Amino acid sequence: MIHEHEVKALLRDAGVAVPRGVTASRPAEITGAAEVLAPPLVLKAYGPGLLHKSDAGAVRLGLASAAQAARAAEEMRGRLAAQGITPEGFLVEEQAAPGVELIVGLVRDPAFGPAVLAGLGGVWTEIMRDTALRLCPIGEADAREMLASLRGAPLLSGHRGTPAADLGSLVELLVRLAGEDGLWRDLDLGEFELNPVIASPAGAVAVDARHIPSGRPSGTPRGPAAMTDFTALFEPKKVAVVGASTTRPNFGNMFLEFYKLTGVPLVAVHPEAAEIAGVPAVPSLSDSGADYALVAVPATRCPDVVRQAAGVPFVQVMSGGFGELGHPELEEDLVTAAREAGTRLLGPNCMGVYSPRGRQTFVGGEQGRPGSVALISQSGGLAGEVVKVGERRGLAFSRVATVGNSLDVTPAELLRWLAADPETAVVGLYLEDPRDGRALLDALMAVRGRMPVSLLVGGRSAQGRRAAASHTGGLAGEGRVWQAVADQCGAALVASQDDLIGTLAFFQAHAARADVPGDPGVLVIGPSGGAAVLAADVLDGAGLALDPLPPQARDALTALGLGVGSSLANPLEIPVGPRARPDLVREAIAAIQARRPYPDVVAHVNVQSFFTYGDTAEPLYAYTRHLAETQALLPGTRITLVTRNGECAPPGVEDEVRAVAAAGGIPVYRSVEAAAVAVAAGKRHARARAAATAPA
Structure with a gap:
């Protein structure tokens, strides 16, 4: 582990604020060395066995003078000796002003590489576990989103009369660590942690720092390899199947039948047969003339088959039994065989x-x-x-x-x-x-x-x-x-x-409605009852906002005969069923959208009611057609349909409803929960699109 004062020197060079401090190898040296510091002072011991200083009693706060720090260091050395710890030296620093304590760290994820973490720190780190994570590099917008996503974010903005922290300095600290040219590029990660960073109106100061190198070279991520054209993978002019049997049908034979049904030009590979199941066969993959080959033979035979694939752009190995079953040597052999043949390998497994x-x-x-x-x-x-x-x-x-x-x-x-x-x-x-x-x-x-x-x-x-x-x-x-x-x-x-x-x-x-904004507003419209209340709860839990209807919209809805016996609110209750007007949903949505456009509308119906109180699916189809007409009239709105209790419909009804809705560009879900996930996903993409196209 690199000593704390050495880590802070790296931070200081990177533009991150750290407390002023001095080091001393012995307590007696502290009085003279620390005279330049303004009390109150902090004393820390460093050396082997002091990874977690507080646990070992190797930290003292609030020391009034350099002389008091020296005496505290002598006492600390004695207590550490009783634990079998001999410190290499002592760090004395000016104690930072109070503020919100945060943790900021860098770590190397096994799959994605360097990542930055920020959250509530100090004593709250393990208790609250309130953190946000991003992959390096980040920009200022990422840093602000990280801080805003914390449950403890109100503490940074001022809470119950406390002054707000300087958010700009926190953003700057995160970017200096994890930005495009940040410190992460030069560090051997390992783990790198600042805990706490104290955020106050005066700025952000890293008062504790820890760096544990991994022992691996640092370096920066490599760039993308040259692009392969995968057209022939998805649109092959000829397909070869390796592994079909003339005597015992297997996976290879199954795929031959699949391909025979699609009508793609097809050849089987077999060492002896002239044909298999009516498909012509050749003895080797090199004789196939295919641009895509599917290999379904035991794992131990796959490398030899792939070595015959010269001239075949893509080979897919269906077989399992490689690294996933503890045989990495077979994977190495398979990759080598593909390189020797000059083919791209899909799989195995x-x-x-x-x-x-x-x-x-x-x-x-x-x-x-x-x-x-x-x-x-x-x-x-x-x-x-x-x-x-x-x-x-x-x-x-x-x-x-x-x-x-x-x-x-x-x-x-x-x-x-x-x-x-x-x-x-x-x-x-x-x-x-x-x-x-x-x-x-x-x-x-x-x-x-x-x-x-x-x-x-x-x-x-x-x-x-x-x-x-x-x-x-x-x-x-x-x-x-x-x-x-x-x-x-x-x-x-x-x-x-x-x-x-x-x-x-x-x-x-909703691909045709790519410009619909990503704000969280949603209008919910459907039959009365607890379902509307539950729908509101579900959508709220997905981060969607059921903003109230404007007064002008309520007047227009009253003119349509709505609001009798129920409130005009969002969710909006309207009669939907076999005896209700199927066009009412269109008129109600149009009346609202003309006065307060919601980017998303979730319309829900109780399918069961159409067949409990009616004997035909036509009213349900009519409702769906009117909803589709509404979507056509509102290109700036995304409409989603929820068919609750769809299993109560006769066979084929749900499929027909989906077909009618799909023709109008409306997705259909069997539950509000499923619809909420989809609507939230659409809004997330819309926000990403807006951020990507915003002026720099």
Whole structure:
């Protein structure tokens, strides 16, 4: 561990304020050395065994003179000796004025590299665990967002008569540590912690500092590799399948059947057969003439197969049994084989690629219509579910790639390419280990505000980080890094597969309304009862604001016959059901939006009521058509439909409602909770877009 006064010298050189201080190797030297300092003074011992000084009794505050500091040092040396600790020396500093105590730290995340953390510090660090995290480098806007997101932020702005801290100096401190040219670039991280930083009206002062190098070279992140054109991956002119059997059907045979259904030109690779299941066969991958090959043979055979792939631009290894099962040597051999063959490797341990436009598939059945939604997934099974369930709910995919262990082609590389793909407008990602987190962060930052991104991460609660010697390391290692990535990049971090599909559906439906602002305002409209109250609670919990209706809108609604027996408020209660006017929702929304435009409208219906009090689905269809007409009339508003209790409808009704709504550009959800996640994701992207296009 580097001594505190040496760390503070680094901070001083970087422009970070630290207390004036002196060092002395023995107590007797303190009186003369510390005479230049203005009391009250702080005394600290330093040396081996003093990582946590307070715990060891190696800190004294409020000393009135240099002579008193010398006497305190003599007493401290005796107490430390009783613990078997011999200090190398003593640091004496001017005691900082009181203020709000913060923790600011730098740490190297295993996946994403250097990160900065800020939060309530001092004695509150472990108790409150109130922190914000960002990946380096950050800008002033990031620093301000970090501080504003803290639960303790009101303390910095002045609370119950206390003076406000100088927020500008705190922002400057964060940027000097973690900005584009910050101290993080020169440090060996390790861990680097300032705790506390005291923030007061006079500025921000780092009164304690700790640096624990990792012993690794520091360096800065490398730039992106040359771009690969992945068009042939998603739109191959010919596909080869390696591993199909003539006697015992296996995964290879299954994929042959999948591809036969899409009609893509197809060849099987088999050492002896001339054809398999009606598909012509060749003895070696090098004879296939394919530009995409799917390999489904045991893991030990995969490297030899891939070595035959000269001339095949892309090879996808479906087989598992590599590093995920404790065989990293097979992974090394597989990567070497791909390099020798001059091919790009997808996987291993992945299902493949799906693209209706290119007749690419890894799922059975008829392909959906081509669309603009892309998906990158480290799980083939989850990707298959998202494709099938998503298409049932109206998603139309452009490109889907499963990448498994990502030994060669990484999620970051695919995202960079998709950002320039004219067929893709929305991207979803399911990740467990990003492989190259820094490259992924760069790719996400490159699309920030330009392309909506929804991010689902597995294993956030158990990332397996090493035990940390500092608070920074411990607090940064609690699964917060992915939230920091999402916050920094404007991506929507979701918690479930259903929310991944739901957010992608929202982005797809409202792609034409890209200029709708991202302020939190939402209008909720639907039938009366507790459902409206619960909806308000759910939306509020998602960070959305149900701003009250303006008086002019209430007058217009009264003219429509609303407000009898209920208040005219947000949520707005209107009759919806088999005996209600289906066009009332259109008139009510139009009346409100003409007087107080809400960027988002969430309309909810109780599907069960249409069939409890009626005997046909036509009133529900009519309601949905009027809602779709409303969306057409309001291009500056995003409308979302919630069909509560949809399982009470006869078979096919929900699908028809979705189809009618989709034709009008409206996404449909079965719960307010799902809709709230999607609406919040849309607003997050809108805010990122506004920030990305704002004048510098």
